[in-house]
Amino acid sequence: LYRLWPDPDPTPIDDDGLTALYLPADRDRGCVRLNFVTSVDGAVTVNGYSEGLSGATDKYVFGRLRMICDALLVGAGTLRHEGYRAVKLDEVRRAWRREHGLPEYPPIVIISHRLALDPTHPALAEAPVRPIVVSHAAAPADRLALLADAAEVLVCGDTEVDLRMAVDELAKRGLRQLLCEGGPHLLGSLTAADLVDEMCLTLSPLLAGPGAGRITAGPPVSPVRHLSLRHAVAADGALLLRYARQ
Numbered sequence: 001l002y003r004l005w006p007d008p009d010p011t012p013i014d015d016d017g018l019t020a021l022y023l024p025a026d027r028d029r030g031c032v033r034l035n036f037v038t039s040v041d042g043a044v045t046v047n048g049y050s051e052g053l054s055g056a057t058d059k060y061v062f063g064r065l066r067m068i069c070d071a072l073l074v075g076a077g078t079l080r081h082e083g084y085r086a087v088k089l090d091e092v093r094r095a096w097r098r099e100h101g102l103p104e105y106p107p108i109v110i111i112s113h114r115l116a117l118d119p120t121h122p123a124l125a126e127a128p129v130r131p132i133v134v135s136h137a138a139a140p141a142d143r144l145a146l147l148a149d150a151a152e153v154l155v156c157g158d159t160e161v162d163l164r165m166a167v168d169e170l171a172k173r174g175l176r177q178l179l180c181e182g183g184p185h186l187l188g189s190l191t192a193a194d195l196v197d198e199m200c201l202t203l204s205p206l207l208a209g210p211g212a213g214r215i216t217a218g219p220p221v222s223p224v225r226h227l228s229l230r231h232a233v234a235a236d237g238a239l240l241l242r243y244a245r246q
């Protein structure tokens with residue numbers, strides 16, 4: 001991995017250097033960070049999954065971002081579709097978290113409108129720390145009750161999920177550095193609510209061709225949100241870009 005911007009540097013970036021590139025300046029200041037991978041022609045999936053877009057470098061950064069977050073946010077659709085496993089960090093990353101005063105594992109936070117979630121799903125049932133499910137007051141009561149054994153259920157909003165309320169509720173629990181791994185509908189809603197503070201985007205060196213969607217989905221949003229580039233690093237032809245709210 002090499003830094004291209006700012007200050008291009010031909011010295012390879014080591015583990016600590018990479019972590020430093022993504023660490024928040026102030027952990028108490030809340031941040032919603034998104035992490036996505038896309039092809040050069042803008043596809044969010046290859047054959048329906050993100051796996052075909054990701055390479056060793058993307059996976060390495062993906063793991064580092066999980067290591068430094070307070071909680072991992074994911075849309076129920078991505079959890080169901082991508083076959084999410086429980087978030088289990090290896091010993092190196094757990095040791096880093098202990099040394100930095102963080103709990104060993106970040107909880108997973110699942111955003112769902114319909115609550116069509118199976119409590120025996122591995123991401124819930126095998127989670128090393130109690131997962132959190134965010135829904136709203138009009139969600140089916142029987143599903144809410146069913147999930148209450150497997151997760152803490154946060155009711156945010158009357159008839160739909162109020163994402164700003166969810167971010168505030170998580171902050172009250174000390175979960176301020178939020179890493180969201182998608183998917184596109186959740187990014188669309190976060191953009192609409194103007195909650196995206198950071199976008200980490202891996203550009204994979206391939207053309208996926210037509211067919212796949214973009215990294216964002218849902219109703220159009222206005223006005224557009226302007227971002228500024230914080231860094232660009234590269235490895236094996238992939239570009240890893242970090243953008244933040246201006």
Ligand SMILES: NC(=O)c1ccc[n+]([C@@H]2O[C@H](COP(=O)([O-])OP(=O)(O)OC[C@H]3O[C@@H](n4cnc5c(N)ncnc54)[C@H](OP(=O)(O)O)[C@@H]3O)[C@@H](O)[C@H]2O)c1
Nearest residue numbers: 036037050075076077078112113114182183184185186189
């Ligand atoms: N390239 C990448 O980096 C990347 C990353 C993630 C996902 N993906 C791909 O994206 C595709 C999935 O797309 P998707 O848009 O369906 O993913 P998604 O946003 O994770 O899933 C949509 C579902 O998540 C819940 N949800 C999302 N936003 C919500 C909101 N504001 N309020 C309440 N519930 C909300 C709802 O679940 P309920 O139905 O339970 O109500 C909704 O049906 C998959 O093919 C996956 O492989 C790619």
